[in-house]
Amino acid sequence: MSGPFPINFLRFGWIDAADVLLVTVLLYQLYKLLRGSVALNVALGLISLYLLYLVVKATGMELLTKILGQFMSVGVLASIILFQQEIRRFLLNVGKATALERMRGWSWRRPSEEAPVAVGPFVEAAKSLSNKLTGALICFSQVSDLSTFADSGDRLDAEVSKRLLLSIFNKTSPLHDGAVIITGGRIRAARCILPVSENPDVPAALGLRHRAAIGLSEITDAVVLVVSEETGAMSLVRHGVVYRNLPTAELRARLNEWLLSGLATGSARMADQPSAI
Numbered sequence: 606m607s608g609p610f611p612i613n614f615l616r617f618g619w620i621d622a623a624d625v626l627l628v629t630v631l632l633y634q635l636y637k638l639l640r641g642s643v644a645l646n647v648a649l650g651l652i653s654l655y656l657l658y659l660v661v662k663a664t665g666m667e668l669l670t671k672i673l674g675q676f677m678s679v680g681v682l683a684s685i686i687l688f689q690q691e692i693r694r695f696l697l698n699v700g701k702a703t704a705l706e707r708m709r710g711w712s713w714r715r716p717s718e719e720a721p722v723a724v725g726p727f728v729e730a731a732k733s734l735s736n737k738l739t740g741a742l743i744c745f746s747q748v749s750d751l752s753t754f755a756d757s758g759d760r761l762d763a764e765v766s767k768r769l770l771l772s773i774f775n776k777t778s779p780l781h782d783g784a785v786i787i788t789g790g791r792i793r794a795a796r797c798i799l800p801v802s803e804n805p806d807v808p809a810a811l812g813l814r815h816r817a818a819i820g821l822s823e824i825t826d827a828v829v830l831v832v833s834e835e836t837g838a839m840s841l842v843r844h845g846v847v848y849r850n851l852p853t854a855e856l857r858a859r860l861n862e863w864l865l866s867g868l869a870t871g872s873a874r875m876a877d878q879p880s881a882i
């Protein structure tokens with residue numbers, strides 16, 4: 606310990622203050638990351654067990670200390686397995702926050718991703734699909750690499766056009782099932798399989814298509830456009846948040862804002878749109 610603030614028997618210095626502050630920030634970030642998911646309950650369970658372990662150890666209950674100690678020793682490995690998705694999301698957020706990432710436009714950004722995305726064809730196609738009650742799932746890649754998901758479908762590498770998007774999602778098309786992935790302003794792949802969200806707070810009214818959109822946005826920074834087959838509602842999903850039932854103008858504005866700004870920032874769980882989860 607160092608520094609000039611003696612609190613009775615404790616000496617509390619700048620380093621200790623910084624230490625406490627950093628731990629607080631870390632715990633708050635962890636809470637924000639886990640909030641609304643089952644992982645929060647699991648984390649609380651693990652923390653309770655750890656506190657119990659500290660208490661029994663301090664009181665000298667040897668048998669219980671040994672049993673809990675065994676549990677704690679595999680705890681780190683178990684946590685990594687249990688929190689795979691959250692850890693990935695956390696690291697993605699840390700990566701996005703770095704100065705290097707903010708400068709990505711000048712340096713190591715892939716050339717194919719430099720092309721700005723013209724949102725017009727997507728908005729027009731979504732409107733048309735919505736009117737015909739045809740479902741659609743379109744993922745716009747940002748910084749996260751979506752190639753794993755693109756590889757699960759059929760590679761296209763085609764220029765974006767309203768007509769092509771309508772053809773892909775036409776119910777009789779062999780490509781209509783699954784998601785389309787857009788990278789660098791081109792249609793990279795169709796029929797892609799996305800990870801389905803396990804968030805228990807997703808309203809039951811949302812089907813697998815929306816759950817898949819949420820799932821992808823939870824582990825990557827992709828923006829996902831969904832057209833519901835049931836209601837024709839157009840929604841956008843970003844950072845695990847669904848912005849449901851968007852009118853055309855708002856869909857266009859949000860896509861423009863999020864895609865043309867390059868980096869979708871922030872990770873708020875609450876959306877400023879009615880019906881968001």
Ligand SMILES: Nc1ncnc2c1ncn2[C@@H]1O[C@H](COP(=O)(O)OP(=O)(O)OP(=O)(O)O)[C@@H](O)[C@H]1O
Pocket residue numbers: 740742781782783784797798799800801810811812813814815816817832833834835
């Ligand atoms: N994991 C997934 N990855 C990609 N696409 C998916 C996935 N799960 C479902 N889909 C797409 O969603 C389509 C419809 O799924 P489902 O019938 O469960 O949803 P729905 O009830 O119509 O959903 P919604 O109301 O969300 O449109 C599937 O045919 C498929 O094209």
